Amino acid sequence: MTSFPARSNSRVHRIGFLIFLALLAVLLQPFFRWALLDASWSGDAETCRAGAGACWASVRLRLEFLIYGFYPAELRWRPFTGLIIQGLALLAIWALPGIHQRLSRSYCVVLAAFVASFWLLAGDGLLLTDVPSRLWTGFSLTVLLAFGGFVLAFPLGVLLAFGRRFGNDYVVALCGCYIEVMRALPSVVTMFAILVIAPYLLPSVIGENIFLRILLGFVLAMSAFYAEALRGALLTLDKGQIEAAQSLGLRRFSIHCRIILPQVVILSFPALMNINLMVFKDTVLILTYGYYELLGAANASVNTQEWSSFAMEMFLVVYLVFLGAGMLISVVGRRIEESRQRV
Amino acid sequence: MNSFQRQGLVCVLLVAALAICLMLSVEPGFYLSASGLTISSLVLPWDPSWSYLSAFAVAAVNSLAAGLIAMLLATLIGVGIGMLGTLANPTARLVCQLYVGAFRNVPVLFVILLFYFVGILLPSPAKAPDLMGLVFLSNRGLVLPELHLAGTTSLSLAALVLAVGLAMWRLPVPALGRLCASLGCVLLILWLCFDAEAPQQGKFGFRSGFEIPLEFLALTAALSFYYAAEIAEITRGAIGAVGTGIIEAAHALGLHSFDRFRKITAPLALRFGLPSALNTYLVVMKATSLGVAIGYTELFSVARLSMSSSGRIVECLSLMGLYFLLICGTLSLVVNHINARLRTQDGQ
Numbered sequence: 001m002t003s004f005p006a007r008s009n010s011r012v013h014r015i016g017f018l019i020f021l022a023l024l025a026v027l028l029q030p031f032f033r034w035a036l037l038d039a040s041w042s043g044d045a046e047t048c049r050a051g052a053g054a055c056w057a058s059v060r061l062r063l064e065f066l067i068y069g070f071y072p073a074e075l076r077w078r079p080f081t082g083l084i085i086q087g088l089a090l091l092a093i094w095a096l097p098g099i100h101q102r103l104s105r106s107y108c109v110v111l112a113a114f115v116a117s118f119w120l121l122a123g124d125g126l127l128l129t130d131v132p133s134r135l136w137t138g139f140s141l142t143v144l145l146a147f148g149g150f151v152l153a154f155p156l157g158v159l160l161a162f163g164r165r166f167g168n169d170y171v172v173a174l175c176g177c178y179i180e181v182m183r184a185l186p187s188v189v190t191m192f193a194i195l196v197i198a199p200y201l202l203p204s205v206i207g208e209n210i211f212l213r214i215l216l217g218f219v220l221a222m223s224a225f226y227a228e229a230l231r232g233a234l235l236t237l238d239k240g241q242i243e244a245a246q247s248l249g250l251r252r253f254s255i256h257c258r259i260i261l262p263q264v265v266i267l268s269f270p271a272l273m274n275i276n277l278m279v280f281k282d283t284v285l286i287l288t289y290g291y292y293e294l295l296g297a298a299n300a301s302v303n304t305q306e307w308s309s310f311a312m313e314m315f316l317v318v319y320l321v322f323l324g325a326g327m328l329i330s331v332v333g334r335r336i337e338e339s340r341q342r343v
Numbered sequence: 344m345n346s347f348q349r350q351g352l353v354c355v356l357l358v359a360a361l362a363i364c365l366m367l368s369v370e371p372g373f374y375l376s377a378s379g380l381t382i383s384s385l386v387l388p389w390d391p392s393w394s395y396l397s398a399f400a401v402a403a404v405n406s407l408a409a410g411l412i413a414m415l416l417a418t419l420i421g422v423g424i425g426m427l428g429t430l431a432n433p434t435a436r437l438v439c440q441l442y443v444g445a446f447r448n449v450p451v452l453f454v455i456l457l458f459y460f461v462g463i464l465l466p467s468p469a470k471a472p473d474l475m476g477l478v479f480l481s482n483r484g485l486v487l488p489e490l491h492l493a494g495t496t497s498l499s500l501a502a503l504v505l506a507v508g509l510a511m512w513r514l515p516v517p518a519l520g521r522l523c524a525s526l527g528c529v530l531l532i533l534w535l536c537f538d539a540e541a542p543q544q545g546k547f548g549f550r551s552g553f554e555i556p557l558e559f560l561a562l563t564a565a566l567s568f569y570y571a572a573e574i575a576e577i578t579r580g581a582i583g584a585v586g587t588g589i590i591e592a593a594h595a596l597g598l599h600s601f602d603r604f605r606k607i608t609a610p611l612a613l614r615f616g617l618p619s620a621l622n623t624y625l626v627v628m629k630a631t632s633l634g635v636a637i638g639y640t641e642l643f644s645v646a647r648l649s650m651s652s653s654g655r656i657v658e659c660l661s662l663m664g665l666y667f668l669l670i671c672g673t674l675s676l677v678v679n680h681i682n683a684r685l686r687t688q689d690g691q
Binding site: 012013016017019020169170172173174176177181183184185186188189192193196197277281282283284285287288295299302308309311312315318319322323325326327 | 350435448449452453457463464625633635650663668
């Protein structure tokens with residue numbers, strides 16, 4: 001029952017592994033037959049119903065919808081370029097030691113990618129025509145929201161955590177109340193509340209742009225989780241460091257930015273990467289407001305009469321996308337963490 | 344005024360400001376006015392002429408039911424999978440890693456929708472597959488037999504079994520044997536006490552039987568399997584955190600492997616794992632609000648329904664916020680209480 005050093009019974013282990021493989025083969029064989037051998041790769045719903053296996057044609061026909069959603073067909077190069085930029089940003093962080101060895105540079109790369117792809121999707125009315133935010137949908141929206149959530153919620157979370165740790169009593173109480181309330185309420189409820197109330201309180205630039213309203217709610221909800229992830233590291237930080245920095249004559253701002261923040265981020269790096277993964281996963285919550293990101297687009301496309309019996313193919317594709325993106329996030333995070341530990 | 348008092352003052356002021364804002368904007372009569380909502384309730388009865396407040400109460404009970412069952416099932420599955428991960432057998436550890444890895448990178452909403460669509464693809468009630476003619480699984484949900492109390496002969500037999508079981512309790516048997524025997528006894532007593540009436544299959548539905556709707560089934564199953572992965576990680580970490588020296592000492596004392604687990608490892612691992620497990624339970628309770636995506640009648644969906652039917656945003660949102668703050672407060676009180684008790688018991 002425990003990891004007590006048992007006798008080396010490797011033969012038993014080998015037999016167990018063989019039985020496991022055999023079971024796996026028996027279980028996966030019908031799946032492979034369904035997914036590969038009997039599958040129909042092209043055609044329409046009629047040819048799919050005639051075949052016995054999976055209907056990859058349904059995914060192929062819906063692929064553009066899954067990625068771009070309702071974005072105008074002639075302007076789809078813009079979300080495409082945005083996705084490429086965001087992918088390149090992650091790749092650059094992973095590949096270039098000059099970037100992943102410096103935390104601030106990694107953050108700036110993500111920030112630049114977010115700003116660039118936001119500009120590409122939104123347009124500015126001068127160089128690129130404006131596209132209403134209702135139409136930004138599909139996978140490009142998922143990635144944009146995840147990048148935006150990280151870029152904006154992380155600094156806010158840092159501010160909250162520092163306010164809770166170093167502020168005067170009033171700031172401590174305010175930040176504490178905010179963090180605890182945001183963590184007690186489900187993110188889907190807070191985001192909905194902000195989505196509904198924002199038009200009454202905010203100027204029309206934000207109030208009429210649905211993406212910005214959703215991003216606002218997302219950032220306000222997620223920043224509390226970032227703050228909570230940083231709290232443990234802030235509590236364990238040695239006070240002597242601050243005193244040493246003060247005796248060197250550093251200003252308060254540079255003590256926080258150059259001494260405390262880098263150490264705290266590295267100390268709580270695994271927890272922060274978990275929150276990043278959570279931010280990416282929580283982008284799907286907006287489908288409950290009828291705003292289609294990747295999962296919402298998949299859900300909408302299987303909810304039609306024609307394709308309703310081919311839901312599993314769509315869900316398999318979405319699952320693989322989430323699996324791949326989650327692995328990408330962990331790989332990039334591990335690269336940053338390893339490069340910091342080597343120094 | 345010391346710093347603790349000042350922080351308390353800010354909190355009190357915040358709460359007071361919020362309360363005044365709500366009092367100014369909320370019309371209390373709204374809660375008692377007739378709602379006219381048509382919602383499908385699982386636990387409590389519902390009538391459209393009842394007030395908004397009772398609609399919220401019905402929905403809150405639905406949320407609680409889904410959350411509590413999901414918590415229970417997630418614990419059972421998760422502890423089992425997590426214990427597989429601590430075995431010496433590499434295959435068992437691989438199974439644990441595969442399970443956790445399969446759920447780690449996907450959102451819980453995805454799993455809920457997936458289970459819902461799997462349920463929709465099941466056959467209709469007329470062609471529903473069954474288990475021994477008692478339990479039916481169709482695209483409307485799960486139908487269980489109705490239970491009636493059995494006749495006097497069966498009841499007296501059950502009492503006899505109970506008496507024999509209690510008499511045998513003092514016999515010196517190993518703990519594992521005692522566990523299996525008592526489980527068997529309980530099952531036998533339950534089987535004797537109740538008569539099951541098989542559900543009648545009709546053309547468009549079931550004429551009798553206890554019906555659990557598909558939405559509830561998909562939500563609880565998805566939450567259970569998804570959060571079982573988290574509980575499995577917590578269990579694995581907690582069992583791994585028990586010092587090897589303690590277990591070696593138990594081994595040297597001659598404790599059998601099951602006794603070693605039951606008397607040494609499990610109590611210590613419980614102390615390590617309980618705070619994080621309770622945190623996961625809170626997440627499960629919050630995640631029940633995702634049932635809105637598949638049309639399960641929980642608090643968030645009823646709040647949105649009444650918001651769109653009455654146009655009162657602040658009233659509905661504040662009531663919903665109150666519910667979640669209550670749940671969170673209760674669970675944090677439980678965490679603090681348990682932590683304090685465990686610490687005083689063995690000075691850890």
